[in-house]
Amino acid sequence: MATKVAAAKDSAVPAAAVEPPLLVELVALAHRRLTSGLAAALAEEDCTVDQWRVLRALADGEGRAMGELAQALLIPQASLSRLVDALADGGLVHRRQGDHDRRRITAHLSRQGRTRLSRLDALAAAHDAAVRTACGLPDPTGPLTRLATL
Template sequence: MTEQSTSPASAGTATGPLLVELVALAHRRLTTGLASALAEEDCTVDQWRVLRALADGEGHPMGELAQALLIPQASLSRLVDALADSGLVYRRQGDQDRRRITAHLSRQGRTRLTRLDALAAAHDAAARRACGIADPARALERLAGM
């Protein structure tokens, strides 16, 4: 009887792990590293993602933002509440429809995002070097349907 490897990369089938399994593992490792880097600025990965989404200056309705970021609306509301309490984002009622609330990045949020993006870029560069691939994002963008 031969001993089978129990590493996650070999736990799939006899032909190897499924692509979805590899992507899930890579996601967890990358996100864990990014979370550690962002924690230096007392920020979570999801908070950083919200700030980045608002950086275009357009203002985004909460429902559309939740859908774009794949964050449940209730969770997004809590995230935006915390960011607003910190002065990093603000909400604005629509001029024509007062029920339509959009979230916007504040000046303080833009300054904070610059620091967070620098931490994320350093983490990204280290991950790219570790992969030994010049542009791993291109393959992932195709997989993600971007």
Template sequence: MADQRGLVRADLVDLLTRAQRALARDLGTVLEEEGVTVDQWRVLRELSTGGRTMGDLAMAVEIPHPTLTRLVDALVDSAFLYRSQSPTDRRKVAVHVSDPGRAKLDRLEALAAAHEQALSTRLGTDTVTHLATLLRTLP
């Protein structure tokens, strides 16, 4: 889309996509030292408050089921997560964070907090706080 002067303007979706990819790439580099991807960290964070079925987890982290299954399989293989039969529906499987997973999440959270602090230092705390507030209002 071009404005009256003929300059190309990026739309909001493009700007948000670019920002998300850049932030995820930077955080991914940091988390890679712990052998975890950004999406695996997000899954661990989501499960830290309690177990969930795969369907509930997929909706919460907005990751397609096949991709989520691979992520969860890797975290189960690393003993950070475990599966159990859902107590409310025997046909469903719930996923939970293990004790080693909680210890791993503590380390990942510290790395993510340091990453966010560096971003706040670079952009200004008020800017980052305002941006986070605006983004929370989006659907």
């Protein structure tokens, strides 16, 4: 019996032979954990992470065409349309037709949306600060910022 156990140990893959996780695996895992924590924080205001991202993208007051917004946020156009519909139904966003091209529709943050975004940003900032402290991360400029622009 002891010989079978010893033989099984010898045939097992040595711990040193296990490959370390790839960067893409670590980033994917970190993304999922960060997003789930942020989602829980934003849920206090009955908001999803993607809704918050749309509001933030519109915060500059310039308005964005739907295609441009979808591309910037890496959200499929159909999903973005549903998100903007929900935000518009809640009075947080409004749509405007273009002056020169009536087919061009831009989304804009409403006054109510700007107020709501302030509360959401405060929750997100608190979550961000807690994660940075727990991980000992410095300011956002650095490897993660460079990685996000690849």
